Amino acid sequence: xxxxxxxxxxxxxxxxxxxxxxxxxxxxxxxxxxxxxxxxxxxxxxxxxxxxxxxxxxxxxxxxxxxxxxxxxxxxxxxxxxxxxxxxxxxxxxxxxxxxxxxxxxxxxxxxxxxxxxxxxxxxxxxxxxxxxxxxxxxxxxxxxxxxxxxxxxxxxxxxxxxxxxxxxxxxxxxxxxxxxxxxx
Numbered sequence: 001x002x003x004x005x006x007x008x009x010x011x012x013x014x015x016x017x018x019x020x021x022x023x024x025x026x027x028x029x030x031x032x033x034x035x036x037x038x039x040x041x042x043x044x045x046x047x048x049x050x051x052x053x054x055x056x057x058x059x060x061x062x063x064x065x066x067x068x069x070x071x072x073x074x075x076x077x078x079x080x081x082x083x084x085x086x087x088x089x090x091x092x093x094x095x096x097x098x099x100x101x102x103x104x105x106x107x108x109x110x111x112x113x114x115x116x117x118x119x120x121x122x123x124x125x126x127x128x129x130x131x132x133x134x135x136x137x138x139x140x141x142x143x144x145x146x147x148x149x150x151x152x153x154x155x156x157x158x159x160x161x162x163x164x165x166x167x168x169x170x171x172x173x174x175x176x177x178x179x180x181x182x183x184x185x
Contacts, residue, residue: 006031008040015042022058029062036070039176048078048121051150071133072170073124078149078156079117079166083142086116093158096120096168100138104171107136114140122166133172138165 002008006027008015015032017024024032036042044067049059064074079096086095098115101107115137122145127133143166146159 002028002031008032008035012040015040017042017044017046017063019045019047020058020060020063021047021056023060024063026062029066033066037174037176039178046074046121047119048149049076050078050119050156052156069128070174071126071128071131071172073126075122075124075145076149077121077145077147079120079122079139079143079145079168080156080158081139081142082144082158082163083140085114085142089116091116091118094119094156096139096143096166098137098168099140100165102135102137104134104136106171107169110137117168120168122168123170125167125170127172130175131172132175133170135167135169136171137169138167141165 003025008031012035015035017032032042044063046060046064046067047057050057059076067074078094080093081096082093083097086092086097095116095118098117101110101113117139125133125135142163144159144161144163145166146156148159149156
């Protein structure tokens with residue numbers, strides 16, 4: 001329980017933050033930061049900050065600030081698919097189709113595959129002096145990002161504008177300066 005004691009136990013193999021709906025308190029974020037920067041592993045799955053009639057997802061500024069400091073900045077948007085291909089499988093535009101995979105070992109064998117990402121936000125990825133952040137997966141060129149995510153009606157309107165590809169997954173390592181230095185974040 002990181003709220004009672006914001007320290008990740010040394011026996012922990014990996015932290016998984018799976019779609020938090022509420023803001024993580026700063027001491028909890030600091031505990032996760034220390035764990036990763038001391039050589040721990042983590043997986044962060046952050047939803048867009050939606051405010052609809054059905055769902056509310058907090059902005060989670062402290063957690064997003066931590067990720068940005070490591071070179072992965074989650075944007076405040078919702079990536080939508082405009083191709084209509086998802087409709088063949090019963091999916092709407094809120095399920096972005098990813099079709100572009102980079103060379104990282106996690107995704108390099110996924111070429112010629114489409115992956116569905118429901119309610120996904122885009123990422124800006126830039127390595128820092130302490131991290132090796134890199135893009136993993138990007139959507140098709142038939143995507144657009146909605147930035148007005150506060151819909152009292154419960155529906156997000158399809159934005160106008162040009163479509164493009166958006167990065168929706170990234171991986172990286174934090175350089176601890178210690179002998180064994182292969183920790184993915």
